[in-house]
Amino acid sequence: MVHFRLHAGVLFFTVVVLFPLLCSGIRSIPSREGNSGAVEVLNEYRFAEAPEYRNGRECPVLTTNGRLVSSCDPSLVHIAMTLDSEYLRGSIAAVHSVLKHASCPESIFFHFIAAEFDPASPRxxxxxxxxxxxxxxxKVYIFREDTVINLISSSIRQALENPLNYARNYLGDMLDLCVDRVIYLDSDVVVVDDIHKLWTTKLSGARVIGAPEYCHTNLTKYFTDVFWSDPAMSGTFTSARKKPCYFNTGVMVMDLVRWREGNYRGRIEKWMEVQRKSRIYELGSLPPFLLVFAGDVEAMDHRWNQHGLGGDNVRGTCRPLHPGPVSLLHWSGKGKPWVRLDAKRPCKVDHLWEPYDLYIRNNIGYHYSRNDHHHSS
Incomplete structure (x- = not known):
């Protein structure tokens, strides 16, 4: 069993709610894998109110406008996540885990990206x-899916074609210009360490993103023969400044100033356009990131993305934790812990996600109490 330590500085806190920024959006695509399930979740479940966590004396004093915390406060830790009905249970658990283990939880600002025509509206x-x-x-931002819908190609799994998977490409456009750095997190993670440690990752030189790298992974399987047989395309990796390594885009530290200045949105879109014409990969939003950044990523400790816990993209079979310390657990792959737990077919690692789950299923009489969760003081 893996044991996690709570940071000694975690305290109960009260934060000010910012009303969501609702930007204009456009159509979504139907999913064969679960929009009906998303509606069912919203109908059958309700959330328990999470405990409140407060900053300690060592935390910075926040800049406020009346009672609202300004997103431009330079002392804030910024986290971006997508928000949709199908993965809402995971998103709530992820937020809960971040707050529970943060040394200065009051100093965290979440930027949620939602699709306008999700079965549950952004509001x-x-x-x-x-x-x-x-x-x-x-804040909640509405993702304009028309920006990317015509660039998305079919994938090995329908869920990977959801336009919201590509929202991370547009954070530099959507977030306030005063936000110059952000941590991007997928909705199927839980953080079991102080997020401030991840926030302070130094991006050396002109690097734009930081993520755990996996240099033993064979990149060949991520791209088709069409890609590897074309010297101009495959040369993208051979000409890299250092050996290109696989990294998972579900956990990234992003320098948004360099992102905007370097037009990295445009660079990613260029490869998506190539994919539409030549079919150079089979997965969804990951390969364009590999093509643009592999070989130029700030390598972070592997403890910050224990990924693959959802199993592979076809069967979603159980996988164990990798050896070593853990700061973030990531159920990438087909299997999600809340689905397997509800089906009473959980993997062992799914029980590590369960303490952060705030859903209440009314029809089975489960009730969550604040006393169910223990907090350091």
Whole structure:
């Protein structure tokens, strides 16, 4: 069993709620894998209100406008996540885990990216977040799916074609210009360490993103023969400044100033356009990131992305934890812990996600109490 330590500085806190910024959006695509399931979740579950966590004396004093915390406060830790009905349970658990283990939880600002035509509207999703975390600092942005819908190619799994998977490409455009750095997290993670440690990752030189790298992974399997047989395309990796290594885009530290200045959105879109014409990869939003950044990523400790816990993209079979310390658990792959737990077919690692789950299933009489979770003081 893996044991996690709570940071000694974690305290109960009250944060000010920011009403969501609702930008214009456009159509979504139907999913063969679970929009009906998302509606069922919203109908059958409700969230328990999370405990409140407060900053300690060592935490910075926040800049406020009345009672609202400004997203431009330079002392804030910024986290971006997508927000949709199908993965809402995972998103709430992820937020809960971040707050529970943070040394200065009041100094965290969440940027949620939602699709306008999700079965649950962005306004409804925002209200659910607010009712679960009444004093959370956050904004909700509506992702304009028309920006990317015509660039998306079919993938090995329908869920990977969801336009919201590509929202991370547009954070530099959507977030306030005063936000110059952000941590991007997928919705199927839990953080079991102080997020401030990840936030302070130094991006050396002109590097734009930081992520754990896996240099033993064979990149050949991520791209088709069409790609490898074309010297101009495959040369993208052979001409890299250092050996290109695989990295998972579900956990990244991003320098948004360098991202905007370097037009990295455009660089990623260029490869997506090539994919539409030549079919150079089979997965969804990951390969364009590999093509643009592999060989130029700030390597972070592997403890910050224990990924693959959801199994492979076809069967979603159980996988154990990798050896070594753990700061973040990531259920990438087909299997999600809340689905397997509800089906009473959990993997062992799914029980590590369960303490952060704030859903209540009314029809089985489960009730969450604040006393169910223990906090350091």
């Amino acid at each position: 409804v999703l925002s209200q659910l977040v607010r009712s679960t975390f009444p004093s959370l600092n956050f």
